Amino acid sequence: MNLRQIEVFRATMLTGSTADAARLLHVSQPGISRMIGHIELQLGVSLFERxxxxxxxxPExxxxxxxxxxxxRGVQRIDARAQALKSGGGLAVRVLATPSLLLEIIPEAVSSLSARYPDSRFYVESQLVREMVRLLSIGEADVGFSSLPIDHPPLVTEAIGSWSLSCVFQKGHRFEQESAVSLREIVKEPLIAFSPDTPQGRMVAQAYPRAIDPGRQxxxxxxxxxxxxxxxxxxxxxVVDSLTARAWPHDRLAFRPVRKAPSTQVFMVRNPHFPASALEQALVERVRQGFRALRRGPAEGKAGSDV
Structure with missing residues (x-):
């Protein structure tokens, strides 16, 4: 018996007549009668007394x-699983990201999708760009999120958000009274500086090449x-990236945007040789929405001189 024959036989058993079975399946009554007769002929047994x-x-x-x-019931389970796969349930996705991106936006996206699809699985790792490139290239990870641009065939990248710079300080500091802080004010304070070879250190040095006195670091x-x-x-x-500043517990720490600070893009990275699942696509969209929400937040500061 094929699936159509099974469907017709079941409908007839449930309703007790070919006319009612036809209404249940939205087909003609003669078609149901012919199908039942064909099933009986095929099986070589009588299934109904007319x-x-x-x-x-x-009894047969x-x-x-x-x-x-x-x-x-098995067909129903298959249909339910197919619908779940269509929307992201029952799937697994391995996510790689640079450290600052794993402090707030990506965890919130994973948490939201994990609650929506409780039978899905997420593998989340913090990786440096070099290892991220390797794992994505050989298909051992599905998607990466990087604060640095990646140009490494066959990987493709897409900008999905950005971050800027914030000044962090102990609660109660005079900067807490400001909506944004200029570099002119920041350099008057004792500075906790990034090493020159770090992304943050290079960004500050490029943005303000002559403003910061090494002697105050x-x-x-x-x-x-x-x-x-x-x-x-x-x-x-x-002066740290705004993602780290936002994610830090603020019972002892406060932060304000650095006035006129440059922005740095965040990239989604993946290998096009491995098609994205619905769950992966949903995750990328949630991360994108997270960055959109950041842009809709408080203004980065009042206009004015940045030094």
Whole structure:
């Protein structure tokens, strides 16, 4: 029996007549009658006793119906799984990201999708760009998010958001009274500076090549989280990426945008040789929405001189 025959036989068993089965399946009554006759001929057994417009199932029909119900439930499960796959459920996605992107936006996107699709699986790793390129190139990861542009065939990139610079400081600092802080004011404070070879250090040096006096850089770090921890402890002020500043617990630390600070793009990276699943596409869209929400947040500061 094929699936259409199973469907017709089941409808007839449920309704007790070919006319009602036809209405249930939205087909003609003669078509149902012909199908039942064909099934009986094919099986070589009588499935129904005919009389007075009704069909009385034979013992053979009841035995067959028990098996048909199991098949039908299996078909329903297949259909349910197909619908779940279409919307992202029942899938797995391996996500790579540079550290600052894993502090808020990507965790919120993963959390939202994990709650929406409880049978999905997410593998999330913090990776440097070099390892991200390797894993994506050989298909051992599905999608990456990077604060640095990546030009490495066959990988493709797409800008999905941006971050800027913020000044972090201990709560109660005078900067807390400002909506944004200029570099002219920042350089008057004891500075927690990034090493020159870090992305943050290069960005500050390129944006303000002559503004910062190395003699005022009392402490040097390589991590935005370490800079925030030191600022929260009162060791000085630091210029960090806005993503790290936003994600840090603010019971001891405060931050303000750096006035007229440049923006840096964030990129989605993937290997086009491996098609994206619905779950991966949903994740990328949630991350994109997260960055849109950042842009709709408070203004980056009042207009004015940046030094």
């Amino acid at each position: 009389g007075k417009g009704r069909l009385k199932p034979t 029909a009841h035995a067959l119906y028990a098996e048909v119900e199991q098949v039908y 009392r402490i040097e770090v390589r991590s935005g989280q370490v800079a925030c921890a030191l600022a929260a402890a009162g060791a000085g002020v630091a």
